[in-house]
Amino acid sequence: MTATYLYNFQRLVIHNKPWILTPPIGALGGYLAQWMNWPLPWMIGALVGVALYRCLGHSTQAIPQGVKVGQWIIATGIGLHFNQQVMIEILAYFDVILLGTLVALSTSIVGIFIHRHYGEDLATAYFASMPGGANEMVNLGRLNGADLARIAAGQSLRMVLVLLIVPASYTWLFGDAHGSNLIHYPVNFAWLALLLFLGALVGQRFQHWQVPNAWQLGALLVSITVSVTFDLHIGLPTGAGEFGQWLVGSTLGCYFDRAFFRRAPAFMLRMSIATLSIMVLSIPIALMLGWMSNLDMRTLMLGMMPGGIAEMSLTAEALQLLVPLVTAMQVLRLLIVLFMAQPIFRQWYRYRESRK
Template sequence: MSAASTKPARRGIPGRAFFTALCLGAGGGYLFFRLHVPLAFMLGAMLATTIAALSRLPVGIPPALRSWMVAVLGIMLGSAFRPSLLSHIGEWGYSLAGLGLYIVICASAGLFYLKKAAGYDRVTAYFSAMPGGFNEMVMMGGAMGGDDRTIALGHSLRVMLVVLTIPFAFQALPGYDPAGRDWSLRGLGPGLLDLPWQDYAMMALCAAGAPLAKRLRVPAGMLVGPMLLSAALHLAGMMSGKPPGLLVAAAQVVIGASIGARFASVPLVQIARTLLVAIGLTILLLSVTLVMATLLHLLTGLPLPGLILAYAPGGLAEMSLVALSLHADVAFVATHHIVRIMLIVLLAPPAFHLWRRWAERRGAPPSR
């Protein structure tokens, strides 16, 4: 079956499903916000719509709306690239170089686990084990004969588990001070009327980078395009503002609700079975993340919280929002996730062909 089964139908989202998802997402986000939960709007929206989807209520978020909310996030991320950042980029060399080793370890460990413990076929296990590149892995895995529905569901559940785990686990790290945070919308960004019209004009210009990057087939183009334009304008001193807090909260609600709505049309039995597999894989990948982050922290002196977020096997948009919520170095985290996705998208297909030839020469059955 198609991977589209784990996402909103391509023919469009019914108005009732959209309205339900939006109301539940906003309500769940606001509740978590009032409870001072980290990443409140995204987590609240994600949990509310997930429960609704599993209860077989009609929920759905139009892909176009999610894409443009991701573009808003890209503009926000670009605002973290200040001129003072240029003097520190050289310090990221070892951590960026370590991403290649991280991908190899995660993919190898995940592949072994999914084949031996979960019984996945060779193609499905390979593209499910990749720590990133959701859309690309689903499309490539399906094209090469894998179960694209299982790949999509596995990646969705992994992202959800990582997003649910990290904000709460961070509270155990030294230096995390929830009492010292701004628990208001202004903690997410300025007020709607606080920005001059010039900044709004620049943000509209940055948003134009989304369709351009998508046309150029840039991985995660709806986020990367606006982020690169926003970063360039901020580094050049031509722009100093960032999206209003209300708009950032709305982006969190839409992105969170879209994660939960992916489970609306999936049989509960399949969700339960894949969830058990995803929990094991997530624990495995997060363990590798923690070890790599700790080693790099000892080697480079870079902050451990930022390294954990930079290496965490969650989605680019989702982990960038986590970094924003936890007041980590957003530019550092986003840059590492973009590089990781590009490495996976560029190297995973040729590596798969080489691995398949090697396995066939050893006499392994084609489907295993």
């Protein structure tokens, strides 16, 4: 009788709150990843844990507003790496940052040609290969007659491949990425409260204006502006960054289930090959730019990876690389893609039509 009541109670709770199992599964994955010394354990572990649970045939959904809160916290912490001296250095190397970003973006043509070679239409191949946010590329694909399911699947796969491969590869090649040697800045709760409050206001306003990654970009903008203006040298309290990673990782894991991997397997294989090719191509580009500018090649390469702002910046933080440089390159790449992807596509499309 007790077992029956418990079973019915569980069914009722899961029915009313289909996300209820996501937090503990993500937390278990994060804990195990930390125990196994994975890089970015609370993000990658939570992602893998939730994705495996869903691939086993169980149903669970993303934590409501979880990714927004996670991005809000993480972006605030990333912005605190900026100060007046760092900003002077970033501006001094802006030409290198812009060149590296543009060259890295140009490697996306590899994915476009791979997909086109195997018969994919131009719009789908193009927007699936652009290293922008999944939602934004799906929206642009919708305006240009692309296959939206393939764009969403391709963008999600690219993001997760970069997240799973890059931190682990950097840890193996360049050293410890578990934070044991990190510089711990003092915590100032008054400043943090102000930053989080203003970041939430700007993030909400950006969301109202339909700005992509509104909460991440809003919090990042506020944190950088205030930190540079007042030359702050503070950090997040212990555990805050991990909490944000857990929320984001648990949400990312909900993108994947059996149906995801069964959907167009040949397309997914091509997407994987294209993503790996772009990552490999970033190595000689970073070497060349590092030789030209005397900037750290590892930092430049991380800034050119087709991943997310938060994930690549957190990897730089764990390895004590120049987080603001990585963040600047990632943000610049995102802005270029958002504002230039559609105009370039339409020019390309008109050019192809005129040649027929």
